[in-house]
Each structure stands twice: as structure tokens, then as C-alpha cells.
Amino acid sequence: MPLTPHLRRLEAEAVFILREAVAEFRRPVMLYSIGKDSSVMLHLALKAFYPAKPPFPLLHVDTTWKFREMIAFRDQTAARVEMELIVHTNEDGRKRGVSPFTCSSSAYTQAMKTEALRQALNEGGFDAAFGGARRDEEKSRAKERIFSHRTASHGWDPKTQRPELWRIFNTRLGAGETMRIFPLSNWTETDVWDYIAAENIPVVPLYLAKERPVVRRNGAYIMVDDERFPLAPDEVVESRRVRFRTLGCYPLTGAIESEADTLEAIIAEMRQASTSERQGRLIDFDESASMERKKREGYF
Amino acid sequence: MTAPFIADAETLAKAQPSRPRPTLRVLTCGSVDDGKSTLVGRLLYERQLIFDDQLAALRSDSLRHGTLGEEIDFALLVDGLEAEREQGITIDVAYRYFSTPARSFILADAPGHEQYTRNMATGASNAELAILLVDARKGLLTQTRRHATIASLLGVRHIVLAVNKMDLVDYDEAVFERIVGEFESVAASLAFRSVEAIPISARDGDNVVADSANMPWRDGPSLLTYLENADVETDGGDAPLRLPVQWVNRRSDAFRGFAGAIASGRLQVGDEIVAAASGRKTTIARIVAMGGDLFSAAAPDSVMVTFADEIDASRGDVLCHPTNRPNVADQFAAHLIWMSDESLLPGRSYLMKINGRSLAASVTDIKHKLDVDTGAKSAAKTLSLNEIGFCNVATAAPVAFDSYDENRTTGAFILIDRFSNATAAAGIIAFPLRRATNIHLQEQSVSKATRARLKHQTPAVLWFTGLSGAGKSTIANLVESKLVERHAHTLMLDGDNVRHGLNKDLGFTEADRVENIRRVGEVAKLMVDAGLIVLCAFISPFRAERRMVRTLVGEQEFIEIFIDAPLDVCKERDPKGLYKRALAGEIKNFTGVDQPYEAPEFPELKVSSAERSAEAIADQIIAYLEANGMLGV
Numbered sequence: 001m002p003l004t005p006h007l008r009r010l011e012a013e014a015v016f017i018l019r020e021a022v023a024e025f026r027r028p029v030m031l032y033s034i035g036k037d038s039s040v041m042l043h044l045a046l047k048a049f050y051p052a053k054p055p056f057p058l059l060h061v062d063t064t065w066k067f068r069e070m071i072a073f074r075d076q077t078a079a080r081v082e083m084e085l086i087v088h089t090n091e092d093g094r095k096r097g098v099s100p101f102t103c104s105s106s107a108y109t110q111a112m113k114t115e116a117l118r119q120a121l122n123e124g125g126f127d128a129a130f131g132g133a134r135r136d137e138e139k140s141r142a143k144e145r146i147f148s149h150r151t152a153s154h155g156w157d158p159k160t161q162r163p164e165l166w167r168i169f170n171t172r173l174g175a176g177e178t179m180r181i182f183p184l185s186n187w188t189e190t191d192v193w194d195y196i197a198a199e200n201i202p203v204v205p206l207y208l209a210k211e212r213p214v215v216r217r218n219g220a221y222i223m224v225d226d227e228r229f230p231l232a233p234d235e236v237v238e239s240r241r242v243r244f245r246t247l248g249c250y251p252l253t254g255a256i257e258s259e260a261d262t263l264e265a266i267i268a269e270m271r272q273a274s275t276s277e278r279q280g281r282l283i284d285f286d287e288s289a290s291m292e293r294k295k296r297e298g299y300f
Numbered sequence: 301m302t303a304p305f306i307a308d309a310e311t312l313a314k315a316q317p318s319r320p321r322p323t324l325r326v327l328t329c330g331s332v333d334d335g336k337s338t339l340v341g342r343l344l345y346e347r348q349l350i351f352d353d354q355l356a357a358l359r360s361d362s363l364r365h366g367t368l369g370e371e372i373d374f375a376l377l378v379d380g381l382e383a384e385r386e387q388g389i390t391i392d393v394a395y396r397y398f399s400t401p402a403r404s405f406i407l408a409d410a411p412g413h414e415q416y417t418r419n420m421a422t423g424a425s426n427a428e429l430a431i432l433l434v435d436a437r438k439g440l441l442t443q444t445r446r447h448a449t450i451a452s453l454l455g456v457r458h459i460v461l462a463v464n465k466m467d468l469v470d471y472d473e474a475v476f477e478r479i480v481g482e483f484e485s486v487a488a489s490l491a492f493r494s495v496e497a498i499p500i501s502a503r504d505g506d507n508v509v510a511d512s513a514n515m516p517w518r519d520g521p522s523l524l525t526y527l528e529n530a531d532v533e534t535d536g537g538d539a540p541l542r543l544p545v546q547w548v549n550r551r552s553d554a555f556r557g558f559a560g561a562i563a564s565g566r567l568q569v570g571d572e573i574v575a576a577a578s579g580r581k582t583t584i585a586r587i588v589a590m591g592g593d594l595f596s597a598a599a600p601d602s603v604m605v606t607f608a609d610e611i612d613a614s615r616g617d618v619l620c621h622p623t624n625r626p627n628v629a630d631q632f633a634a635h636l637i638w639m640s641d642e643s644l645l646p647g648r649s650y651l652m653k654i655n656g657r658s659l660a661a662s663v664t665d666i667k668h669k670l671d672v673d674t675g676a677k678s679a680a681k682t683l684s685l686n687e688i689g690f691c692n693v694a695t696a697a698p699v700a701f702d703s704y705d706e707n708r709t710t711g712a713f714i715l716i717d718r719f720s721n722a723t724a725a726a727g728i729i730a731f732p733l734r735r736a737t738n739i740h741l742q743e744q745s746v747s748k749a750t751r752a753r754l755k756h757q758t759p760a761v762l763w764f765t766g767l768s769g770a771g772k773s774t775i776a777n778l779v780e781s782k783l784v785e786r787h788a789h790t791l792m793l794d795g796d797n798v799r800h801g802l803n804k805d806l807g808f809t810e811a812d813r814v815e816n817i818r819r820v821g822e823v824a825k826l827m828v829d830a831g832l833i834v835l836c837a838f839i840s841p842f843r844a845e846r847r848m849v850r851t852l853v854g855e856q857e858f859i860e861i862f863i864d865a866p867l868d869v870c871k872e873r874d875p876k877g878l879y880k881r882a883l884a885g886e887i888k889n890f891t892g893v894d895q896p897y898e899a900p901e902f903p904e905l906k907v908s909s910a911e912r913s914a915e916a917i918a919d920q921i922i923a924y925l926e927a928n929g930m931l932g933v
Binding site: 012 | 322323393394395396397399404406418419421422425426546547549551555557559560561588589590600601602604615639651653654656708709712713714716721722723726
């Protein structure tokens with residue numbers, strides 16, 4: 001299926017951004033989070049550098065609480081694209097037993113995602129990291145640059161962002177500073193799914209509806225993905241036909257009831273949707289400006 | 301101005317709703333409180349593009365931060381940053397995305413406050429159409445004119461004048477017509493191709509998505525209908541080919557692909573093309589793509605091409621057809637929008653990024669400053685934050701470019717401050733300067749190397765930098781005596797002496813200090829060409845200027861010697877009594893007292909005059925020159 005002019009323009013822009021970063025930075029890395037946005041970003045990277053392989057490794061920050069199907073898909077994908085995959089876990093957090101069941105979601109995110117990411121970027125000596133975030137996801141992201149500067153401690157200061165004119169990116173870094181780069185900044189959720197369909201990009205099957213074991217908790221369906229899930233006395237595991245609009249750590253990711261078991265059905269369902277995709281993300285609801293605070297501390 | 305006000309019927313007749321129009325990039329701008337964020341929120345709400353969970357968050361935010369009591373405050377939907385919500389203003393450009401069956405839109409919502417004008421320019425740089433909001437009660441404000449001027453300067457050619465808050469003027473047609481009339485006279489001096497005026501109420505939705513029952517006198521489309529049909533076709537595909545090389549793919553010895561985004565025009569396999577800077581010609585052999593090679597491509601595609609011949613092209617080169625080439629020059633005239641808290645210093649070396657290439661550049665002359673509120677031009681010595689000036693710019697090497705009017709990609713650049721790494725300015729190229737294209741360097745039959753050989757030495761600049769009283773002149777004098785003993789040919793340029801002659805017209809302001817060093821650098825370069833070892837003793841407090849001289853003279857021939865002494869020691873010595881006078885407030889801009897000294901980061905030599913005698917240091921410098929084979933060649 002040929003791309004619409006709209007998708008073709010978005011693709012050309014993302015390819016331009018990927019190449020620009022490779023031309024300007026010493027050691028870039030691609031944050032690969034296994035979800036649909038990462039799948040699209042990886043596909044764009046394969047296109048941007050063809051016939052060469054993308055000249056950077058993939059990095060997955062593994063909280064140890066991802067869906068098992070995500071981990072399987074991750075390893076298959078790395079093998080399929082023949083790229084180096086770095087998997088990093090915050091070992092200190094693991095030893096302390098930080099888990100979404102024992103900690104508040106913000107403390108858990110701080111330790112197993114934000115801190116883990118800092119560790120991985122420091123250990124790898126990376127001066128630039130690609131992320132699949134989109135501006136339409138969240139209010140503070142709507143104001144973030146495509147090339148987003150980070151201090152030596154990986155912090156983001158929204159008030160001193162560099163003006164970003166045309167497509168001329170200021171890529172200069174001071175000692176220890178890094179850049180986060182978002183090739184999908186101008187994409188919407190609909191664009192991502194339309195592109196996946198048009199380009200036939202593999203995605204984790206969790207996006208498609210299937211009978212899955214879930215419990216009802218805090219108004220959301222949470223999938224019981226492994227034996228670590230502690231059930232409350234009044235909770236019952238039931239089998240429901242569900243799918244996920246967004247993927248993260250399974251205890252923090254709400255499923256929606258759905259019959260959509262094909263890509264076409266997902267797209268049709270999304271066009272009817274009355275809630276945003278991040279609604280399934282339990283970590284965003286701490287407070288209204290919580291994403292901005294996390295990002296200032298270095299969260300992607 | 302070519303076509304002032306396009307009739308609505310004509311615009312609509314051209315529209316073809318059956319075929320989706322290309323994505324429209326829209327900027328919303330106007331003075332603070334004119335209701336930009338409210339309008340954007342309203343557009344999204346009316347199109348049912350706000351999800352239930354977002355609406356729930358909005359309701360609770362409206363009660364906490366909103367200004368409309370129980371009602372939903374749509375501005376809070378887009379004012380996403382905490383500081384913005386606290387202060388009730390928009391600080392940064394926010395991007396919003398929405399689609400209708402007819403078209404996809406990217407909205408950039410720009411801040412209205414004057415101190416964020418640079419962000420307004422950022423939003424305008426990628427926009428094809430601007431919605432300029434005006435509060436019907438207030439009419440055109442200074443900031444409205446400013447935004448219209450910036451939009452025009454940055455190449456936005458289509459304007460919607462949205463006269464908002466019509467509900468607060470009883471939907472009065474006369475008020476609307478008066479504002480439209482005022483804007484016509486503002487637009488007369490700007491470069492818009494179309495202007496459409498629409499009376500609206502963003503808060504209540506009148507004429508935003510559907511026609512307003514409150515304004516039956518209005519005969520024309522609603523804002524959304526107009527945007528869906530607006531024809532902003534650029535001549536992208538028909539314009540001359542410009543393909544800036546972004547990255548060279550050397551997968552193996554056999555494969556060399558040149559990657560880049562086509563800025564304008566089209567190309568196909570077999571086309572003869574030229575690398576603009578070198579003038580080397582070749583033919584497009586392949587357009588490589590993952591799904592299979594392409595036969596042709598057009599703007600705005602990102603492509604990877606291979607050539608039939610091995611020609612050298614690298615990042616920053618611009619590929620074009622031989623019959624229509626960009627300018628290649630090292631001097632041009634450009635508008636600069638100053639974006640840094642630190643003011644422009646003519647002569648200072650900045651880093652320019654243009655068509656992917658980074659190189660040294662400086663502003664040689666500010667021809668005038670533009671008052672965007674009145675359109676008046678005035679003389680200026682510097683540009684401060686948010687000011688716009690028309691300048692002559694010189695680059696360290698010739699670069700390929702077009703005028704911005706012809707090409708919004710190859711006619712644009714940014715300037716970066718070398719030390720803070722901040723984006724200092726946005727540049728919009730007007731035209732190449734004749735003297736750059738017509739003056740070729742005089743070829744000389746006796747070369748620098750010949751002159752140097754005759755003197756049995758390697759010419760160089762010994763640049764002594766440090767605080768006043770650190771001992772620069774004393775040490776330089778000793779070094780020169782020792783060099784002359786060795787039959788070396790030397791020349792001494794000393795700060796105080798130069799200021800009595802060559803630079804007696806200069807003072808001690810930051811701008812004058814820059815010019816002082818620039819002139820000394822040029823003289824030193826001439827003396828190096830003459831084959832001399834030139835000793836320069838100057839406080840030269842700024843890294844940027846020392847770097848400028850280093851670039852001018854050449855890395856190989858510039859030896860930076862940092863005479864390091866603690867400020868207290870220098871004050872104690874105070875050989876000319878200057879510190880005493882500066883501390884008493886009699887001398888302004890004195891380094892170390894009320895002006896900073898930026899110590900060299902990587903000097904060739906660093907010596908401490910507090911710990912060792914001048915004689916010992918002079919010997920150390922001579923030893924360095926001998927060790928590097930610069931004497932007695």
C-alpha cells in the first residue's frame with residue numbers, strides 16, 4: 001500500500017532527524033521500549049541507513065516487570081534486524097526489591113526507569129539517545145524540542161530550551177551533557193497505526209484482542225502475567241477478551257475490553273475512541289503535571 | 301504586496317474537497333490575552349478531539365487555575381507547563397495535531413509576550429499559514445504588528461486575521477471592518493500573498509467550526525472551513541533542485557551513498573548534477589531505498605543517491621542541476637533575529653550552521669536595526685535579545701545558499717555561541733555580497749614559505765594572554781631579546797602601544813575590545829605572511845576573540861601562551877596603578893574588576909608568573925620553540 005502524502009512527509013522528516021543525529025553525534029543509542037512507537041522508530045532507522053545497518057545499538061531498560069510477550073518479541077526483533085541490543089536493569093533497585101506492588105508508582109518509576117536509564121546512558125558513554133515519544137501524548141511533551149538538551153545529570157529544563165528553527169538543529173553539547181532526540185515528535189497515535197498497517201511492521205501481539213487472565217483493580221483490567229502478582233483477598237482472576245493501547249510494566253498497564261484482533265479492527269476502534277491512549281498508564285495520574293516533573297529528572 | 305485580499309468565493313471554488321489536501325502547518329499568534337490558546341482548545345473540542353480523560357483533567361484544572369469560574373477554560377488544555385499554568389500565560393511554542401476528513405493539521409501555538417518573541421519566530425519558521433488573533437475591543441496592538449512582521453520575515457505567506465471576542469463588542473460589523481482596515485495598511489508593507497479576515501468568538505465557538513448565527517452580516521467560511529480549503533501550494537516540485545548532503549553512507553569500499561532531504565525540486569536517475577561548492581559534475585546512478593530503488597524523487601522526500609563518477613561531496617555540500625545553481629560566496633547580507641541574552645558583537649566568531657555544515661562566521665557590519673513595531677530602520681552597533689537587524693555576514697569558507705525568498709531551507713541558518721552553545725540568532729539570507737563573488741585573492745609569486753626560508757625560521761604568532769599585571773609584556777620583551785640573539789626575525793605588538801596608533805579610535809567596551817583584537821589579529825597575520833615571529837601581548841579576556849585570531853592566523857601558526865597569575869598578585873603588583881583606579885571606579889570595564897577574564901582551556905603553554913621568574917619563563921618559551929623545530933631551520 002503506498003503511503004499517503006501525509007505519512008510520506010512524516011516519514012521523510014523522521015529519516016532526516018535520524019540521519020542528522022548520526023552525522024552530528026559521537027555515540028548515539030536508540031531507546032527501544034518494544035511498543036508500537038519503538039517498532040515504527042526502528043523501522044524508520046532501518047530505512048534511513050539502508051543498505052547499511054543503523055550505526056548505533058538498541059537499549060532496553062528492563063524493569064523486570066514487562067509482559068513476557070514483550071521480552072520474547074524484543075529478542076526476536078533484535079535477531080531479525082541484526083542489531084546489537086543492550087539490556088539494562090537497575091541492579092541496586094532489583095536487590096532492594098523495588099516493585100510496582102511494594103512501592104508507589106512514582107518511587108518505582110524513579111528507581112527502575114529514570115535511574116536505570118541514567119545508569120545505562122552513563123555506562124555506555126552515549127551522547128545522544130533516540131526516543132519514540134510523540135508530542136500528542138501529553139501536555140509537557142507538546143512543548144518539548146525534537147533535539148532536547150539534557151544537563152550532565154540528565155535533567156530537562158523547560159525554561160531554557162533552545163529555540164528550534166526550521167530543521168536546523170543545534171546539536172552542540174558541553175562536557176557531560178547529552179541530547180534526547182524524538183524522531184516521531186510530529187506523529188499522532190493514528191499516524192503510527194496507519195504507518196504500521198501501510199508498511200506491514202511487526203508489533204507485539206498484546207495490542208490485539210485475545211482472551212487473557214485479568215483482575216479488576218482501581219477501575220482498570222490488569223493482566224496477571226506471572227506468579228509474582230499478589231492477589232487481594234477479594235480479587236478474582238477472570239478471563240476476558242482484552243487488548244492494550246499502550247504497553248509498559250504489566251502491573252501498571254490497564255487493558256481495554258475489545259474485539260479488535262486485526263490491525264484494521266484496531267484502527268477502526270481507535271478512530272471511535274473517547275479516551276486517550278495514556279489513560280491506560282497508571283503512572284501518569286499522580287498529579288496533573290507529573291510527566292513534566294518526571295522528565296525534568298531524566299525520565300524519557 | 302501582490303494579492304491583498306482574496307475573495308472567499310474564489311478561494312472556495314478552487315477547493316477540491318474530494319481529494320485530501322496536503323498537511324497544513326499553521327501558526328497561531330497575536331498579543332497576549334487575545335485568546336490564542338482558547339481558540340486552539342475550542343478547535344480541538346469542537347472536532348471532538350479531546351478525550352474523556354483529558355476533559356476530566358481539564359475540568360479539575362479549570363477549577364484550580366482557570367479564569368472562568370465553573371466553565372471549562374480551554375486555554376489550560378494547551379498551556380501545559382507548570383509555570384504557564386501558574387502564571388496564566390503561554391511561554392513556549394506548543395504543537396497540536398488534528399485531522400478532519402479533508403485535511404491534517406499541525407498547529408504551533410506561539411507565545412504572545414514580548415520576551416518570548418524568539419519562540420514566536422521558532423513557530424513561524426515551519427508554518428505555511430498564520431492565524432493572527434486580535435481582540436475586537438483593543439484592535440491592533442504593538443505585539444500584533446510585531447507578529448505580523450516576524451511571520452512575514454520568516455516566509456509565512458498566508459494570514460488569517462481572526463478578530464476574536466466579537467461577543468464582547470455586540471458582534472458589531474463596524475468594529476470588525478475598522479480592524480480589517482487598520483490591518484490592511486500594516487500588511488501593505490509586508491509580503492503576504494493572501495489575507496482572510498474572520499470575526500470569531502473563540503470562547504463561544506462563533507465562526508470557529510460553524511457559521512455564527514450572531515453575525516448574519518458575515519458572508520464567508522468559518523475558520524475551520526477556510527483552513528480545510530486554504531491553498532498554500534508552494535512550488536516545491538517545480539522549483540530548482542536543491543539537495544543538501546546530510547550524511548555519506550560508506551558501507552563498504554564499493555558503496556558510497558549520499559543521503560539528504562530534498563529541499564526543493566525533483567531529481568531522477570540519469571540527471572546530470574553538480575556539487576555547488578566545487579562545481580564538480582556527475583550523474584545520478586541510483587536512488588537507493590529499502591523496498592527497491594526509485595526512479596525519481598521530489599521535495600520533501602529524504603533520499604539516498606549514488607553517483608556515476610567518484611566525485612567528492614560531503615556533509616554540507618548542496619547538489620543541484622547544472623543549469624540552476626545556488627550562490628556560492630563567503631559574504632552575504634541577511635536578517636538576524638537575535639535570540640540570546642548576550643548581545644551580538646560584530647567581529648566576534650560565532651559558529652554558523654547552514655545546510656548541515658558548521659563553520660566559523662562573524663557579523664562584519666550591522667546595516668540597520670528593524671523596529672518591528674513601526675517598520676522604521678535605525679543605525680545600530682549591536683543587537684540585543686529579540687531585536688532584528690539587517691547585517692553583512694562573513695563565513696570562514698565559501699558556502700552554497702539561496703535567498704530565503706526563493707528557498708526557506710537553503711536560505712536559512714542559525715548562529716551558535718561557541719562557549720554557551722546557545723542558539724544566538726536565526727538568520728534569513730537576502731543576497732550574496734558582490735565583493736565576495738568578484739574579488740579573488742591576488743596570486744603572489746613570492747610565497748610565505750619563500751620569505752620564511754630566507755629567514756631560516758618558521759613564522760608564528762606567540763600570543764601572550766593574561767590579566768593586567770600578570771607580566772605579559774615583560775616576558776614577551778625578554779623572549780624577543782632572546783630570539784634576536786639567535787638571529788630570529790621578530791615583531792612585537794603590545795596592547796598599550798597599538799592603542800596609541802592603529803587602534804586609538806577604540807575604547808574599552810566589549811564591542812571595542814573585540815574590534816581591537818580583530819585588527820591586531822589581521823596585522824599579526826600579515827606579519828606571519830612576511831615570515832616573522834610575531835609576539836602579541838594582550839589581555840584579550842574573551843575566548844571567542846582568541847579563537848578568532850587562531851582561526852585567522854591558522855592553527856599551526858598560533859601559539860597561545862597563558863601567563864597565569866592570581867588576581868590578588870596582579871592587584872598587589874599593579875605596575876601602572878590601574879587596579880587602584882578601577883577599584884575606585886575611575887576606570888570602567890577593567891578586566892578582573894568589573895569585566896570577566898576567560899582563562900584559556902587548551903593553551904599551547906601555561907606558565908605561572910607568581911611561582912617563577914620572568915627570565916625562567918622566557919627560557920621555557922624559547923625551549924618550546926626549539927623543541928618544535930621553529931628556530932634555525
